[in-house]
Amino acid sequence: MRSKGILYKTEAQLRSMIAPGIATRLGLEAAAAAVKAGVTPLELDAIAEKAIRDFGGEPNFKLVPGYSHTLCTSVNANVVHSIPTDEKLQAGDMISIDCGAIIDGWNADAAVTVVVPDPNRPALVAAREKLSEVTKNAMWAGIAALAKGKYLNEVGTAIEKYIHENSDYGILAEYIGHGIGRDMHEEPPVFNYEVHNRGPQIKAGLAVAIEPIISAGSPVSFTQPDGWTVTMKDGKDSCQWEHTVLVHNKGIWVSTAADGGAAGLAAYGVEPRPLS
Ligand code: MG
Ligand code: MG
Secondary structure, three states: OHHHOEOOOOHHHHHHOHHHHHHHHHHHHHHHHOOOOOOOHHHHHHHHHHHHHHOOOEEHHHHOOOOOOOEEEEEOOEEEOOOOOOOOOOOOOEEEEEEEEEEOOEEEEEEEEEEOOOOOOHHHHHHHHHHHHHHHHHHHHHHHHHHHOOEOOHHHHHHHHHHHHHOOOEEOOOOOEEEOOOOOOEEEEEOOOOOOOOOOEOOOOOEEEEOOEEEOOOOOEEEOOOOOOEEEOOOOOEEEOEEEEEEEOOEEEEOOOOOOOHHHHHHHOOOOOOOO
16 A cells, blocks of 8 residues: 555546545435334445445445445444444444445545434443544544644544543554545555654645544454454444545545535534535
8 A cells, every 4th residue: 555655636536536425425324314223234234335326336345355245334342344244233232334435436435323222221322422422523623634734644633632632532543544536545544643753745636534433442452253343352332433535726625524524624613615
């Protein structure tokens, strides 16, 4: 991955990344809307695939060698890369849904987390909602840092600061964001924590997936024997949110958000700009 270097996109190429962003969002919205007790992750997978294909996209996770699903569906202590199963969701479960689409050779990648309501366990639901909310807000803090910053590693500094100021959660070190374009995973790495160099310059043509991956307990994880599903070692909850963000001549645009990121970025005084 390192050998290719950062592939800065032209404005025309960035415009080509809008459609896969919409397809990815529609897949995620359809899957998230279907989350309830009794539904299976495999059913969510089929719902997301239909939404992506109805828009004219293709699920890009299926193009990853060895992976044959549209989504990764990580329930409770499973954190990322979880293969959808036929195990029914239970009241109170939290599920992180990671999704991507490709159109005309250009990619998008995004993730949301949903907590299944459980009137009998309000404390559990509240704790899981808080983990999801803090992770989502940390993602927006990172996206705002991309909009305002000079160097890419300001994103990770902002994410870590948000997490530490608002929780005692852990940040998984091994799973980070990435450049995105013709490949779903490109240079540069986008850290979720402070590192001791400033990283590449933020400038027009940069396209990145920003994806904090956060644990309620210790941030130590392991990969299950299926070779994909990553689970927290202490069995505690974990969470992922993700958006694909395009940096262009007039500002930034979150390609996987319906409003380009306007609502999430308002608190930071950042107004996303559509590509003209
Ligand atoms: Mg993803
Ligand atoms: Mg990603």
